Amino acid sequence: MRVPGDPAAAVLLCGEIRTCLLQTGRSLPASAARDLLRLRAGERVRVSERPNLHVVSPDLLTGVDCRLPTGTGARIRAVGTVTARAVLTEGRVLQATARFGCPGGGPDTRRPWGSYLVRPGVVEPLGRLPVRAVADGVLADVRRPGELDLGAVAERLLGEVQRHPLLDQRVPFKSRRTRLRWAALRAPDGEGPSLGRFTLAEDGLRTVELRLPEGTDPAACASLCEDLALHDWLLTTLVRLVERSRLGSADGHEAVMALRPAVDHLLHLWMPRARVDTTLAPLWEVLEREPGFTRQWGTLVQRIRDQLALQAIPLLREALTAR
């Protein structure tokens, strides 16, 4: 449903997602996940159980009045609200998303605050918006002081959820959090959505540039990017687990023990496009062809299973000879 305040007229949608392992020994069941993400009294936490457990917190707003990041260094003041939400997948992987949409222009002076509040998630520039420069600024890896800090909003929300008393703060294995930033510009009239760039930087920052048709729901765009960020995190984390296990060189038993958390906590989480809007699903296909996310995941999973099977053979032999 389209609601007022949806930046239907937005010419630029931007966001940042932080993805990490939930700080708890065992993954949370649906009812506990609901309690964890009840960030606001009186508002529903959305719970979906098919095809996997996916829990979404209410949206929280943060008021901003500051400069937008720009690639050119141009100083563009903007006022409005950044919307943030937390998402928990299979009670195990936590994501915090902060995002906003920008219309092409706004009045030259700040309006009464109540007018911004009826457009949640819209940050309005004072004057004209240099779309390309702001998209570049959002995706850049450096941020100048005083510029809108989406990462800080996402990080604060992530921290708030991770400190919840429901969590025992014991993680089953070490992993790093990843950051994914996106900027979606408007696709030329008559053209469908497209994925411009997906960049992996060494420091855990991923950037995605998209083109979306006018009127695309900003929440659908956020869901797509959350899905990309989740699967990128899964892949990154599994690659590191396999690396650390020194599979192929170490003692077989040790490698199996090192890989066990992957079997217990990660392998069942791979489910690309589970909740991506049908109009945006084709964007995933692009990544499946090049670099081939699912292909890489499949290969890793097969390697782990082969190793487990190899380790099982001597055990089987022992069992048979002991008879």
Added chain:
Amino acid sequence: MTDAVFRETAAEHRTQSLPLSHLSLEVGHLYMEDFEAGPERLREHFTLVRPWVDAVRAAAPAGSGKRPRISTCFLVDDYFSRFSTPAELVPMLLAEAERCGLTIDYLARESACAVADGVQLAESVEHRLVESPPPGSDGSRPPVKEIGWLANGERTPGVERLEAMANDLPSWRPPTETAARRHSVFMDVELWDDREQRRTWSCPFLAAVWQLARLGLLRHNGEAVLVPRPAPEGSFPRDWDDLAPLTRLNPAAQPFAAYRTCSVLPSRFLPVEHAVRVILGQVEVDPRALHQVAERSGREGVPVPEAVADRVAHVFYAGG
């Protein structure tokens, strides 16, 4: 996604829609001391209110030439002090209103703005406060929570900060109103206090909840709150707690909630209502409720002002 084959209702947004009048007209907001002063005080109040009520009715827009749907309401304070019983007070109130030619459609208890039918209304509105950001807010500072105050601008820096800056700044800086027209009218509103482990909401905060309820913009998990109940058959109860949070006194009344509100109040309420405006300007209401009201009012040809605070009007009459 609604045309999909498979749906999960727990995964969807849901916001119940409400019946809506054109105008919710408040004809009184009285405290126990007003009742204590006897029926004469009520008579005096309604006599002063009556001409303004007529004027507000005459000015109410209905759209497309029809008669506007107007409901009247009256708020009794049972939160800050308690006096007498509904069985004694309500008939007196109704008799005095009728004597002045006024009909009270709905009667609300002020405590219902804090908790109604087990739902913490005030708390859920507090969770929806999004403070107006002073220039320079880039999202990196956490929102100021848990202090129980809300301002329409930037406060004077605290003593510790002033000491830290003592070398290069004068010792005092004035507060500033964020949307000031050159000169500031700064207001800082106390929302609640906690004493003896009990939170007491302030009168302006409850009044802001009251305005949001009258504007049809409050929900609890997407469901309607403060749903009116018919007046009890026979006499009114002997305890305020036994009276419904919101009672429909007039069975033929138009809906309680409305596109706009107007409150006719004595002028001593001016500071409270200014505070209400400061609060309403910083509450993010359920966007789907907002959409329902905007869409229906637009269809009826009486579109509501965009900002919630601008849907609220007051008439202040002289006197205590």
